[in-house]
Amino acid sequence: MIYLELFLSFFQIGLFSFGGGYAALPLIEQELIHAQGWITNQQFIDILTLSEMTPGPIAINAATFSGNQIAGIAGGIIATIGVTLPSVIIVQILAYFYFKYQNLTIVQGVVQGLRPAVVALIASAGLTIFLTAMFGHSDWPVDIANINLVSIVFFSVAIFLMRKYKASPIQVMLITGVAGGIIYSFI
Amino acid sequence: MEKKELYTTLFRSTFFLSMFTFGGGYVIVPLMEKKFVKELGWINEDEMLNLIAVGQSAPGPIAVNTSLLVGYRMAGVPGALVTVLGTILPPLVIMTVLAYIYMAVRDNAIVNNVLLGMQAGVAAIIVNVVYNMGKRIVQQKKVVPMIVMVAALVAGIVFQVNILWLLLVSALIGALTTLIEIVGKKDKGDAK
Numbered sequence: 074m075i076y077l078e079l080f081l082s083f084f085q086i087g088l089f090s091f092g093g094g095y096a097a098l099p100l101i102e103q104e105l106i107h108a109q110g111w112i113t114n115q116q117f118i119d120i121l122t123l124s125e126m127t128p129g130p131i132a133i134n135a136a137t138f139s140g141n142q143i144a145g146i147a148g149g150i151i152a153t154i155g156v157t158l159p160s161v162i163i164v165q166i167l168a169y170f171y172f173k174y175q176n177l178t179i180v181q182g183v184v185q186g187l188r189p190a191v192v193a194l195i196a197s198a199g200l201t202i203f204l205t206a207m208f209g210h211s212d213w214p215v216d217i218a219n220i221n222l223v224s225i226v227f228f229s230v231a232i233f234l235m236r237k238y239k240a241s242p243i244q245v246m247l248i249t250g251v252a253g254g255i256i257y258s259f260i
Numbered sequence: 261m262e263k264k265e266l267y268t269t270l271f272r273s274t275f276f277l278s279m280f281t282f283g284g285g286y287v288i289v290p291l292m293e294k295k296f297v298k299e300l301g302w303i304n305e306d307e308m309l310n311l312i313a314v315g316q317s318a319p320g321p322i323a324v325n326t327s328l329l330v331g332y333r334m335a336g337v338p339g340a341l342v343t344v345l346g347t348i349l350p351p352l353v354i355m356t357v358l359a360y361i362y363m364a365v366r367d368n369a370i371v372n373n374v375l376l377g378m379q380a381g382v383a384a385i386i387v388n389v390v391y392n393m394g395k396r397i398v399q400q401k402k403v404v405p406m407i408v409m410v411a412a413l414v415a416g417i418v419f420q421v422n423i424l425w426l427l428l429v430s431a432l433i434g435a436l437t438t439l440i441e442i443v444g445k446k447d448k449g450d451a452k
Contacts, residue, residue: 089427093322094284095389099416103423119366122378123358125385128282129351130321137352141359149356157348160320164328165340171314179438180317186434189405190426192393193412199386200417206379224380231384243282245381253377254370 075144076151082109083136083155088163091184092191094131097156099194101135102201111143114205121202125242132156203228223256266335267342269300274327274346285322289315292323296330303333323347404437 082104090097098121105111112120116139124134133153140152171177204211207224227249234240234248273295281288289312297308311333315325324347331343365371397405408430415421 087320089319089424090321091319091427092316093286095386097321098386099423118379118382119362119375121386122375122382123355123362125382126282127351127354127358128280129278129284129354130288130323130347131284132321133324133348133351134355137355138359138362141356142363146356149359150352153348153352157320157324157344160318160324161328161340161344163320164315164318164325165332165337167314167318168329168332171310177314177317178442179435181313182438182441183431183434184317186405186408186430186432186437187427188393189397189409190412190430192390192397193409194416194423194426195386195393196390196413197416199383199390202379202386203383206383224376224383227377227380228384228387231381232388235384235388241283242385245385246378249377249381249384250374251377253380254374257373257376258370 076148078109079140079144079148079152080155083140083152084158086136087132087156088159090132091187095195096191097132097135098198101132101139102198105139112139114201114211116142118202118205122246125246223253223260227252263335267339270331270334270339270342271346273300274331274343275349277327278323278347279350285326288323289326292326292330303330307333404433408433 086097086100086104090100101120102117106114106117120135120138121131123138124131127134133156136152136156137149140149142148144151167177167180201211204215206228207220208215209219209221231240231245231249234245240248274292277288277291277295281291293308293312296303297305303311311329312326315322315329318325324344327343327347328340331339331341333339335342366375394409397409412426412430415426416423
């Protein structure tokens, strides 16, 4: 039953993504690419690309998009409900305790403890994305001779623009998209 | 205020914020604060900051969590459902349409070139996010978070340990350090 599997996968992603949008990335990678084999590395990056350029939370965007790819419009709706439901339940429980005791010290301590692990996990998903962008795949080891030189240049320019001129993600996407459309069409 | 009017305003506010805000939770939340604290005056500043803190303590998208809390605060469970719906409806519709356009044009040569260029951009955005988050952990100058970060990195990348285990262990470490801090403060208080 594909709808049930979709629901459960995205429920799990919603339940364990602590710390906002990017925290969902490693879970999406583990669950959708490796465990279920529903999407490829390439599609994973495309989802992220589209999410950066559209409004709304990235986890919701990813759920709607992959749900649609896997099982049509109903799949998109079910995946989106699945990823949202844990929030709806847990936030109301936390809100209840918060309004009752005005104190969430332990919960906030747990979230603080999660933060360094979440950074490491996003770094791990980031490595997959970086390798795929540079080599077309993320299997280890990579052959340095196969590196995409245009990609390396784009990557370096993007980092420079963000660090030096505080370019926003959407500006980076527009610049690399237009440059890619032109340069790759002529080489 | 009439119930129907309250629900309509809740829905309309969250729908438009989600519809026209790029960049996810960290951008939407300050705008939400502006809307409900300054423009509508429904929630005072301190309470809003507390709601945001609660929203960030729960899993899931921060924008969804915060709008849910605002809805809950204003009109209980039905209010929460209204604001969640307002927040997820725009991305749901936009991404559904995009998914179909994507499937139709993904193999087009120019589309492929544009996406290939954007891949490098996305990689740069993620590396930048990781750098900023990692820097914040290092700047705390605390030993435990740094050890957790390095250990999780090695366990995740080299040993491919399941993410759920990594999260569980680091959550336990977080709970323990918090408990030790609380007990430590109490002891100091008693000594006085």
